[in-house]
Amino acid sequence: MNTDFCIIGGGMVGLSLANQLLEKEIAQSIVIIDKERELGLHSSGLNSGVLHAGIYYEPNTLKAKVCVDGSRRLKQWVKERSLPLNECGKVIVPQDQNLDPQIDLLYERGQANGATVEIWDEKKLKAFLPLCRSASGRALWSPNTAVVKPKTVLNRLEKELREKGVIFRLNQSEWEINALKRLITLNNNEKVSYSHLINCAGLRADEVAYKFDIGLNYKLLPFKGLYWQVKSSSKIKINTNLYPVPDLNVPFLGVHFTPSADEQTLINIGPTATPALGRENYYGLEKIEPLSAANNLLCLLNQYLINEGGFRKYVHQQSLLFLKPLMLKEAKKLLPSITSDDLIFSKKVGIRPQLFNKTTKKLENDFLCLNGKNSTHVMNAISPAFTASFALADFIIENNSKNF
Numbered sequence: 001m002n003t004d005f006c007i008i009g010g011g012m013v014g015l016s017l018a019n020q021l022l023e024k025e026i027a028q029s030i031v032i033i034d035k036e037r038e039l040g041l042h043s044s045g046l047n048s049g050v051l052h053a054g055i056y057y058e059p060n061t062l063k064a065k066v067c068v069d070g071s072r073r074l075k076q077w078v079k080e081r082s083l084p085l086n087e088c089g090k091v092i093v094p095q096d097q098n099l100d101p102q103i104d105l106l107y108e109r110g111q112a113n114g115a116t117v118e119i120w121d122e123k124k125l126k127a128f129l130p131l132c133r134s135a136s137g138r139a140l141w142s143p144n145t146a147v148v149k150p151k152t153v154l155n156r157l158e159k160e161l162r163e164k165g166v167i168f169r170l171n172q173s174e175w176e177i178n179a180l181k182r183l184i185t186l187n188n189n190e191k192v193s194y195s196h197l198i199n200c201a202g203l204r205a206d207e208v209a210y211k212f213d214i215g216l217n218y219k220l221l222p223f224k225g226l227y228w229q230v231k232s233s234s235k236i237k238i239n240t241n242l243y244p245v246p247d248l249n250v251p252f253l254g255v256h257f258t259p260s261a262d263e264q265t266l267i268n269i270g271p272t273a274t275p276a277l278g279r280e281n282y283y284g285l286e287k288i289e290p291l292s293a294a295n296n297l298l299c300l301l302n303q304y305l306i307n308e309g310g311f312r313k314y315v316h317q318q319s320l321l322f323l324k325p326l327m328l329k330e331a332k333k334l335l336p337s338i339t340s341d342d343l344i345f346s347k348k349v350g351i352r353p354q355l356f357n358k359t360t361k362k363l364e365n366d367f368l369c370l371n372g373k374n375s376t377h378v379m380n381a382i383s384p385a386f387t388a389s390f391a392l393a394d395f396i397i398e399n400n401s402k403n404f
């Protein structure tokens with residue numbers, strides 16, 4: 001089979017790239033290869049479903065460039081198809097008085113990035129969310145944050161791409177590459193010859209890039225995101241996203257409350273960010289990779305030892321949030337009236353791959369794309385890559401079109 005583009009990985013990033021390559025009439029033919037039997041078994045199907053509004057990111061970053069536009073476009077796409085969408089906004093509150101200045105910082109970042117943001121005083125916060133506590137009384141309001149059902153979005157995009165003629169080859173865990181000949185051999189010995197290959201393999205993007213001798217200086221480290229839930233019988237009812245002011249030195253947003261896109265009573269709390277023992281170690285001891293896990297912990301050790309931005313405290317705190325009393329303590333900082341009886345452990349779990357730079361010995365905070373000859377590698381599609389996927393795809397296409 002000959003194809004213009006071969007995309008490795010059918011997550012939201014891979015599918016959005018396929019969609020935009022067709023929209024822009026850059027590709028006549030596209031083949032998407034995924035190792036799983038169905039799509040959505042990793043980040044794009046397992047995430048919180050929050051369409052972020054573009055508040056957190058430093059204005060010169062790629063995240064800042066694509067989040068607001070991507071969020072607006074994905075929301076519109078979801079609306080046009082009448083898929084579940086909860087336009088419930090987001091409240092961000094400082095959980096300690098000394099974090100109050102972050103409200104101003106986030107306000108400035110939000111404005112610089114083109115997001116709509118408002119600072120609320122205590123009266124306005126209490127009127128909207130009487131149960132919520134802000135240590136300083138102030139809050140940041142983001143009216144454009146929304147929630148979708150991520151797997152529903154992904155599956156709909158897959159369906160539309162199939163209708164447009166995109167060819168999917170699923171269940172392909174053992175494909176082989178001859179990069180010089182631009183030829184992939186699939187499990188059943190089928191050959192796919194391509195003009196350009198785009199690696200969107202999410203939590204295995206580094207492994208795929210290595211096959212092309214690209215990105216050898218990077219390694220993805222898996223962090224497990226566990227969730228708790230507010231019981232449907234609980235008196236705690238909030239229909240907005242409620243987030244703490246994040247620690248901007250670490251790549252996670254802190255434990256937050258996220259209502260469902262369509263189930264009135266479902267509120268998720270989480271995700272945590274615990275170093276995982278394998279890239280797909282979702283449950284218990286399944287798919288543990290002991291050597292790799294030990295190596296990953298060594299990578300994190302440096303950041304842990306230098307403790308820049310309070311990394312050590314963050315790791316301790318995050319690693320233990322699967323324990324109910326500790327999760328409750330975090331939750332109470334935002335909703336003081338929540339009790340142990342309100343919480344149940346959720347089966348929902350996701351794994352967030354974070355890109356570790358072997359030279360700086362730090363985690364990369366921004367999206368990163370690397371180019372090879374006839375190949376492009378999306379190496380760090382962390383949050384908000386789901387939200388931003390259409391705009392991120394356009395950015396990748398515009399910046400690589402001379403290589404296509």
Ligand SMILES: Cc1cc2nc3c(=O)[nH]c(=O)nc-3n(C[C@H](O)[C@H](O)[C@H](O)COP(=O)(O)OP(=O)(O)OC[C@H]3O[C@@H](n4cnc5c(N)ncnc54)[C@H](O)[C@@H]3O)c2cc1C
Binds near residue numbers: 043045051052201202
């Ligand atoms: C717990 C959690 C919560 C999150 N919350 C949010 C949120 O609220 N909002 C937001 O915007 N983002 C959120 N994110 C981030 C978001 O989910 C990701 O940024 C996004 O889904 C990345 O998409 P992707 O296509 O790059 O990766 P993936 O969805 O992981 O897709 C990669 C695909 O590649 C396939 N693959 C891997 N290796 C190979 C191989 N060797 N050969 C063939 N196929 C391969 C996999 O099977 C998979 O289907 C969250 C992530 C997690 C884990």
